[in-house]
Amino acid sequence: MVEEAPPGGPAPAAREHRWGKRLALWAAVLTLANVLADVAIGSPMMVLPQLLEQFDTDQAAWLNASAMLAGAIWSPLLAKGSDIFGKRRVLIGTLLLACAGALVCLVAPNVWIFLAGRFLQGAAFAAVFITVALARQICSPGAAMAMVGLVTSGSSVVGIIEPFLMQPVIEVFGHRSVFGMAALLAAAAALCVRSFIPESPIRGTGRVDVVGAFLLGGGLGAVLAYISLGSDFGWLSAGMVALLAAGAAALAGWALLALRTDEPIIDIRALTRPILLTLLALVLAAGSFRSMLQLTGIIAQVPPELGLGYGLGEGEAVAVLLAAPNLGIVVGGVCAGWLAGRFGPAPPLFGGIALGAVATFAMLAGVSVLPLAVVCGTLVGAAAGAIGASGYNLATGIEAPERQGTTAGLVSVVLALGSVVFNFAGGEVLKATRVPETFAAGAPVSTAAGVHLYVALAGVLFLLAAVPAAMLVRGRTAAPAGPGAAPRRGASAVGG
Template structure:
């Protein structure tokens, strides 16, 4: 009897859906809404920003938060495992709030970019909420919760342009950052007061040097890929970024191999985790490229006679919002299926659905109903792949390392998105038609668009290979405990 009393109390985790769990899910979705807004909302006021700061550096204003997010991720992911998931999620939201305030009052473009660097910390909210969801509920419930958390914020993408545009028209570009700051503060307060602390926390320390080398290396390489086309691939700044990134990543690998507690344990990356990351980098590149192609085709009027184009009236708004509907449906469904059959099958299913939508889009580039259907299905694939990737990777790691692996998934998703979006953009650039524009932007030939869609389809097929290997070797889902 004495022995029983001396055992530490076992943390209580939600083993079924309840009002309390629904409330937690709502708060975590709110935190992820901030991540979406931090990256996307400023693009709604990009012309006003360029005019206010008297600059033509649109690429830096566009990519700054995403690149900062890649830099922040390794540090915040490892810190979450050591210091606690909820604590780091609250800290992340407060850092992003401070960044939005800096952007709000920035007197020049350099201080504005510093604010965007802080605001980019919101990128970590997604994987921190995933790690937290894993530990406040049992495995079967957590998978469905992760599906909701990773995809639910896309609802905002459906209504945001309609809600924010009137506000921007009245109050100007600063309204975007005011809303982001308020939302971040509210989300931080809600997480701190409503969501419980994760019961599992790892020991050891945070490898600050390794985190800075890894984050800085990834951020520099992504900056080169993202900005090189606008800034000049062989310009001094771009070459410095690339060289600095390669050196930083090389130093990080050497450090990680001899450090007892590295920010990412390269020696501990098992075959299933490596297969998961490979599938995700290819699949992320596939669905992001597909969504980018849909947005481009949506803004080209069919009247130009190019053999493709759908941009007329409300068609643009419908085509741009359809993928967000699909993301919510796909992510939620994938989480529910993962709780019953494991996350490997929904990952493979999402990739198969994405491939089907991509190849159908070869005809949908000139047929509006088919394009809307393809955009929606591509969104479903994106939601399913994201939710299943987080579920699969975190399920393969011990609880005290789930924050780190969730952060790694986020970085891999960003890496695939940036690299293959760039590749698609280069295809379109190589097939531009001289002197022909849509909404002021150059347009490409029908052949260029078809090659772009074909590339995306091939990437989906390549992603299916490691996903199929994972599905064939899947393990049973743990029963609730």
């Protein structure tokens, strides 16, 4: 069932149709909310050595992955809650949870309380898909698709400027200041959302399946933790095997519950062919572009003088190489959102995957040629931005309005799953081809054959992702003809 939002939220007819001052303000506020997710998850890595020393631990993997894994646990609950209780309300609650988590991390006296704070901070992971679902309901379809492209990729600008902004703060106030800044940012974002963003006009009815949410989230978190941390703690160690078994059992329990309950957290029976094709394309494409972004960070630190057959590390060129993908993400996401408003989201999804495939295979030569590597990195970033924005637009456009929050959450989880699994697989390729007693930037390096194999596998993933994306393009029906076009209720961007 569907019900209109109570007084205080706009009626469906009041949705924004054209870009103007109010829509620009909404886009800025929602982008600010998404910036929090990047800061909450990424900024502690700037002070990882200091955190390890502070807590007298060598468990860098847990400190690194804890917030993202917590995000997987939070996502199903917050996604379903946003459909029932209102997306703005849940977004504000999410930002306040992340603020509380940052404050806990700021004052944590030991590593266990710190990890509890990171668990709360992980709620910021949900900000991205809640802002997507909210944009879909407070704007007309064409304007919403453009806004989704902006809010999902605009936060990548922070990846370019964050180190330059945060380093002086850390030098003056100490390494814990990253959590103070995250708390201030979360509070500011919550206040701005409360002050300027209207509530979503359409809500579902019913209840939140809390047991199902924690089974699904806990199962995903445990499996992702096994994949992320297994190489550090031992794949067959008792703790890791128990973690994997617990995750598998939780996911099996969730699947059985979803098939038996009337209102599951995710209705498996309602996953249509277009949604499944979209999720398949996204998990493969996300794995490919994330693994390529990971590789860029690695080879950027390898000096060509080592004579390995690859390497780009040389002063300021490294900073350019690392910043280029973030710039590409912004351009790709914004362009994909604009194109989706005119031609539907399936073509820009396929275009982003095709662009990523071309850039990835070109990187076979780019691993030893800095100008080509910068171009390829920018294009892979543009592909990542286009794929993310188009994936959200496509999946939420297929779903009924009262389930768009849940579907956007599912897209976020699939993107994270692809990133973790294929980043691990790529890391294992590099680990298996290491050059004995050869190091760059303090870390062991791999052979040229290993690096080229890594790139080739990422390219193959893009080609595999292109198959379901091409099926979506062929099957698409009535996409919006322009920013003011409104499809009929329940109309899809692709055929079912």
